[in-house]
Amino acid sequence: MGKNQLMGEEDLHYLGIKVVYKDLIDRGYEVLNVRKEMDIDPQILARYNGELLFIVVRTATYPNMGVLTPRVAARVKHHAAKHKAICYFASVGIANADGETDEEMGKPVVNGEYYINYKGLLPFPH
Known part of the structure; x- marks a missing residue:
């Protein structure tokens, strides 16, 4: 892994x-829009079957998954209500696909190979 530049938070x-x-x-x-x-x-505004969707994306490095905090969820739900949008979390x-240990897999590098853990859109908790 020596010379490869680790992904920063923004890259991730x-x-x-x-x-x-x-x-x-x-x-x-x-x-409709990506921020x-x-x-x-939210990061993504989309439409599906005529419904407006607000999608919050959070990403983490192996072995973790992105987490939706209650504060963000509340803020997005409030904003979505004004637009009659449905909120989803992604x-x-x-993981660094070239990593041989858990520690190396937890350090993805810029322009590297990756394992992606993503199970689709999850509805916001109520």
Whole structure:
């Protein structure tokens, strides 16, 4: 792993968004807007079957998965209510595919190979 540059938080966040975006397109969702800034929620606005969707994406490194905090959930739900949107959460985990140990797998590198853990959109907790 020597010379490879480790992914920073922004790189990791953006990779997670790209994973979710590709899945949405593949499933026939109409993606209306994507925001990759880390301090903007939701990251993705989409439409599916005539319904507006607010999608929050969080990404973490192996062995973890992205986590939706109650504060973010409450803020996004409040915003979504004004627009009659349905809120979803996309949790993404990224592992370095070239890593041979758990520690190495937990350090993805820029332009590396990755294992992606993503199980699709999850409805917001009530």
